[in-house]
Amino acid sequence: MSNFDLIKELALQEQTKIVMLVMDGLGGLPLTAGGKTELETAHTPHLDRLAQEGICGLSIPIARGITPGSGPAHLALFGYDPLRYEIGRGVLEAVGIGFELGPEDVAARGNFCTIDQNGLITDRRAGRIPTEECAKLCELLQTIQLPDVQVFVRPVKEHRFVLVLRGKGLTDGIADTDPQQVGLSPLPAVADRPEAQPTADLFNTWLARAREVLADHHPANMATLRGIAKTPALPQMGEVFKLRCGAIATYPMYRGVAKLVGMELLPTGDTVASEFDTLREHFSNYDFFYLHVKKTDSYGEDGNFDAKVHMIEEVDALIPRLMELRPDVVAVTGDHSTPALLRSHSWHPVPTLVWSAHAGADAATAFSETECARGALGHFPATELMPVLMANALRLAKFGA
Amino acid sequence: MSNFDLIKELALQEQTKIVMLVMDGLGGLPLTAGGKTELETAHTPHLDRLAQEGICGLSIPIARGITPGSGPAHLALFGYDPLRYEIGRGVLEAVGIGFELGPEDVAARGNFCTIDQNGLITDRRAGRIPTEECAKLCELLQTIQLPDVQVFVRPVKEHRFVLVLRGKGLTDGIADTDPQQVGLSPLPAVADRPEAQPTADLFNTWLARAREVLADHHPANMATLRGIAKTPALPQMGEVFKLRCGAIATYPMYRGVAKLVGMELLPTGDTVASEFDTLREHFSNYDFFYLHVKKTDSYGEDGNFDAKVHMIEEVDALIPRLMELRPDVVAVTGDHSTPALLRSHSWHPVPTLVWSAHAGADAATAFSETECARGALGHFPATELMPVLMANALRLAKFGA
Numbered sequence: 135m136s137n138f139d140l141i142k143e144l145a146l147q148e149q150t151k152i153v154m155l156v157m158d159g160l161g162g163l164p165l166t167a168g169g170k171t172e173l174e175t176a177h178t179p180h181l182d183r184l185a186q187e188g189i190c191g192l193s194i195p196i197a198r199g200i201t202p203g204s205g206p207a208h209l210a211l212f213g214y215d216p217l218r219y220e221i222g223r224g225v226l227e228a229v230g231i232g233f234e235l236g237p238e239d240v241a242a243r244g245n246f247c248t249i250d251q252n253g254l255i256t257d258r259r260a261g262r263i264p265t266e267e268c269a270k271l272c273e274l275l276q277t278i279q280l281p282d283v284q285v286f287v288r289p290v291k292e293h294r295f296v297l298v299l300r301g302k303g304l305t306d307g308i309a310d311t312d313p314q315q316v317g318l319s320p321l322p323a324v325a326d327r328p329e330a331q332p333t334a335d336l337f338n339t340w341l342a343r344a345r346e347v348l349a350d351h352h353p354a355n356m357a358t359l360r361g362i363a364k365t366p367a368l369p370q371m372g373e374v375f376k377l378r379c380g381a382i383a384t385y386p387m388y389r390g391v392a393k394l395v396g397m398e399l400l401p402t403g404d405t406v407a408s409e410f411d412t413l414r415e416h417f418s419n420y421d422f423f424y425l426h427v428k429k430t431d432s433y434g435e436d437g438n439f440d441a442k443v444h445m446i447e448e449v450d451a452l453i454p455r456l457m458e459l460r461p462d463v464v465a466v467t468g469d470h471s472t473p474a475l476l477r478s479h480s481w482h483p484v485p486t487l488v489w490s491a492h493a494g495a496d497a498a499t500a501f502s503e504t505e506c507a508r509g510a511l512g513h514f515p516a517t518e519l520m521p522v523l524m525a526n527a528l529r530l531a532k533f534g535a
Numbered sequence: 536m537s538n539f540d541l542i543k544e545l546a547l548q549e550q551t552k553i554v555m556l557v558m559d560g561l562g563g564l565p566l567t568a569g570g571k572t573e574l575e576t577a578h579t580p581h582l583d584r585l586a587q588e589g590i591c592g593l594s595i596p597i598a599r600g601i602t603p604g605s606g607p608a609h610l611a612l613f614g615y616d617p618l619r620y621e622i623g624r625g626v627l628e629a630v631g632i633g634f635e636l637g638p639e640d641v642a643a644r645g646n647f648c649t650i651d652q653n654g655l656i657t658d659r660r661a662g663r664i665p666t667e668e669c670a671k672l673c674e675l676l677q678t679i680q681l682p683d684v685q686v687f688v689r690p691v692k693e694h695r696f697v698l699v700l701r702g703k704g705l706t707d708g709i710a711d712t713d714p715q716q717v718g719l720s721p722l723p724a725v726a727d728r729p730e731a732q733p734t735a736d737l738f739n740t741w742l743a744r745a746r747e748v749l750a751d752h753h754p755a756n757m758a759t760l761r762g763i764a765k766t767p768a769l770p771q772m773g774e775v776f777k778l779r780c781g782a783i784a785t786y787p788m789y790r791g792v793a794k795l796v797g798m799e800l801l802p803t804g805d806t807v808a809s810e811f812d813t814l815r816e817h818f819s820n821y822d823f824f825y826l827h828v829k830k831t832d833s834y835g836e837d838g839n840f841d842a843k844v845h846m847i848e849e850v851d852a853l854i855p856r857l858m859e860l861r862p863d864v865v866a867v868t869g870d871h872s873t874p875a876l877l878r879s880h881s882w883h884p885v886p887t888l889v890w891s892a893h894a895g896a897d898a899a900t901a902f903s904e905t906e907c908a909r910g911a912l913g914h915f916p917a918t919e920l921m922p923v924l925m926a927n928a929l930r931l932a933k934f935g936a
Contacts, residue, residue, distance in 0.1 A: 186568075492874065496908050513914070
């Protein structure tokens with residue numbers, strides 16, 4: 135019996151409310167040895183108070199040393215074993231631009247690339263064409279029709295686009311057509327099992343037509359497909375946790391992942407303040423809120439230490455608005471770390487606090503990497519955060535007698 | 536290979552002695568944010584000294600966020616995966632009143648209930664009749680005879696009783712007959728596999744006779760059965776750990792669980808002091824002692840913070856008696872937390888200390904939740920306590936060369 139089954143068995147319907155505030159890429163690193171991280175540099179009196187009153191720890195998104203993408207990192211926060219429930223790249227890319235995937239759709243992540251007169255790839259990213267150019271080329275590709283299926287081509291960013299096929303009996307199980315190095319031809323779409331052959335044939339037909347359509351559009355004169363996937367059948371949070379879940383996020387990808395796990399998407403504005411307004415507005419209608427702050431991660435990726443610090447302070451200043459709603463349980467965490475020093479996602483465990491009237495006692499006196507390392511939550515798998523929140527919300531029955 | 540197999544392979548026969556002192560429901564919570572827990576409030580110079588000399592940590596009985604019952608929590612302390620080795624409720628209830636279950640017996644937890652003239656349940660607990668009334672009705676039910684099997688009916692408390700069938704070829708795999716809500720008839724005993732049908736038939740015959748016997752005893756005019764189970768075939772501690780194990784516990788349920796895992800039950804008195812006397816008396820005859828203190832949990836369940844504090848202090852005062860026996864390894868822990876604040880078992884990890892001449896070094900300077908959070912044992916699954924104690928007793932061979 136997995137822990138997930140256990141939770142489903144023990145989950146109770148109660149009136150308590152849980153708020154999970156996710157500051158994307160929250161964890162950081164000092165710029166110099168012995169210095170302070172972004173979170174430790176930020177002035178965060180309200181978060182510090184929650185840390186004092188509640189308990190702290192460091193969450194491990196996937197496993198020690200593993201740097202997660204946002205998809206698996208969020209699945210883990212929502213309680214899903216990210217190694218068991220994988221979301222294909224095609225699906226993640228589609229979901230990331232807000233494309234509404236149906237259960238039978240097959241989605242691929244597309245790359246425009248450059249091929250020479252012999253058909254060999256000279257640039258796998260077509261010189262990273264501007265996004266506007268990408269959008270025009272996608273309109274051209276949208277003219278390609280296939281028998282008995284609907285075809286959707288949507289631009290993402292620079293050389294990246296999404297291709298979705300919609301029809302009866304389509305499958306995944308088709309290898310990438312990107313050979314991963316220059317000097318080789320794009321690969322055909324190869325089925326890795328006999329049932330996938332008809333769908334592979336459709337992708338190959340589409341690729342042949344794309345080559346014709348794009349022929350005169352150097353450097354984007356060909357395309358490759360990767361991560362061909364269907365929507366995974368994820369258990370729905372409402373059923374597993376007996377929670378009515380509302381998601382507050384501004385970026386499509388996070389809204390997409392929230393939708394895949396069964397949350398309702400709440401309309402919100404572009405600023406963090408407007409996300410907190412949305413929380414207040416809908417507070418009586420849901421049991422669980424996922425509130426996502428994107429820019430902590432974006433500034434980390436930019437290597438902008440100070441901007442990440444200010445973003446954390448902006449969130450801290452909004453904490454009183456959250457607390458005046460009188461939630462029963464509050465978690466503040468990140469999906470992963472994004473140290474400005476590294477300009478990328480990282481493997482570092484993520485500072486996490488859990489506040490409730492009976493969270494427990496520990497020595498953590500502020501919300502920081504260092505304080506979290508000695509908190510009562512210890513180092514814990516991110517997948518166990520939801521059970522801890524459920525317990526604090528008094529929404530789990532006792533196991534055994 | 537499970538950790539259990541590994542231990543069995545590596546266990547050595549040695550002369551060292553281990554004492555596991557379990558203060559039931561030991562872990563607690565501050566009554567107000569930032570305050571002290573029961574254990575932190577208690578004056579415990581002797582336990583603090585053991586914590587200083589040994590190492591500390593927080594044990595997780597089942598999984599983070601999961602509140603355990605005493606059965607699975609104790610199995611975990613004894614090294615058994617509580618999700619793998621489940622003790623059915625019928626067995627736990629029988630064991631809990633000191634009924635000696637044979638390996639072929641089938642035990643059910645019974646509830647007296649009230650039915651109306653149409654046979655529909657109006658009260659699933661028969662108004663919680665007094666325990667004396669329950670005992671009288673059990674004597675009446677004891678007159679019911681079944682072909683080829685012995686029948687035992689024993690009172691537990693209020694509306695609860697135990698029904699045990701003893702005979703050849705009896706099985707478990709029979710669903711509860713309690714429909715879990717009023718306004719419905721009691722269910723028949725339904726076999727969930729064909730082999731269980733004969734046993735289900737016996738339970739149904741018994742239930743039909745019980746209805747006749749109880750007809751005039753409103754509000755307890757019918758009974759339902761739950762958790763129909765046989766004794767689980769648990770590996771025996773003596774074989775797994777190569778330890779002669781003695782159990783010192785005053786409450787039947789803990790004695791019962793200890794017996795199920797193969798410990799010998801040592802006769803003892805009602806007070807904690809007499810339990811420590813029993814330990815001294817038998818100290819030369821066993822390698823491992825399980826000493827159980829019940830009242831820390833009872834006072835927690837009562838919401839009596841001060842009484843729990845005093846109980847911890849009472850145990851602390853007895854620690855010198857334990858140490859003068861010169862045990863090689865001492866563990867002090869709880870099976871789970873029972874914060875007076877919550878008046879119930881809880882999910883919080885349990886303060887644990889391990890003392891031996893070579894336990895290790897850590898920063899914990901007292902025995903408390905906060906100090907344990909920074910101890911060398913870290914946060915650990917309760918199932919790993921036994922291997923740690925075995926190691927400290929130098930009773931585990933090296934794994935591999």
